[in-house]
Amino acid sequence: MQTAASITMNSRISAPPRARNQAHIRPVTVHAPDCVIYAQGERARSLYQIEYGAVRIYRLLTDGRRQIVAFHLVGETFGFEISETHSFYAEAMVNSGLTSIERPAGGQLNDRLVGVALKAMVRAQEHLLVVGRQSSLEKIAVFLMDLADRQGSTDVIDLPMSRVDIGDYLGLTIETVSRTISKLRDMGILKLHNARSIEILKQERLRLMSN
Template identity: 55%
Template structure:
């Protein structure tokens, strides 16, 4: 990647015309521009027209929805190498934001008519499987099991190494797992005290006894 290739997204923090101002179009015939989204910036918002697909180059993205009273549920994280942005209708139902400094390639979506153009089905199925797995976690697991399942999921999606990077805050993790930030923190501490994990840094987890984690989620 070159510096010249980078471009910042339009600043939309004060944009009151959401949905009316699309991202710049992909230069025809070129590799999609790599755009840099600083931590916390929005990639698309609820209600915006679906125009693009997105590929995470580095960093991570959270897809979430807010309810009237401010509760937030994160439906999915998208990590480096993953693609997202497919929606069943013409407008986005959710928000997408960078959880940390994130590089994203934006591809203009083909019109919904020619499905064959893009390989949409695998994308939809991946999302479906992840959502289903997540339903099992949210429906029937306690807080410790949820955090264990989350760590294993992150590990699996990063190649199954025993050192896992967590490119998101505790708050993001909490809103993904349907917990509070305090409960997530307590669960991390409990796993640490049990000697199951080590925190090399705030956002880097080492699996000391991976099998214990697997046992906890008890598929």
């Protein structure tokens, strides 16, 4: 979260277009870390595809707490809303380049939109299962396995989010997040290069913990 001033400064800076595997070229907007991409209540204009970087989707509660409902990584699309307005905030977590896909006018849902919506719903459901019960160990294990899968199964995971973000995503405090990761390290399952780069040494054992 950021002040209006810095939002204006960081938000929607146009950048040189970048070629994609699609034939045509699309404009890329650059977002600095913690920069708001869209806010709760804003009109939902389009979908966003992440060219590089990472994004968090969250809601603010009346008491000031924050529930992160999703992280989105390179290549993923987010911003789908059935209603006309966004019910979440979207913020860049690191420097991120986004291309936007215009939302078709009217209530029409094309295949692309339905696909994105479906994926988002399935993710949300999985997330509910993780957050609902499970110990901190299971939560962190699921979280890391999911991230590894989505980053392309290299054993080194690069975390674009802070411990606070992870806590707000899994329903844990930052201390518990940190302690749990340390425990996995002590068990010989993880190796920490630094706080934002984790190597999975025993993928099988981690998978067992995440069920």
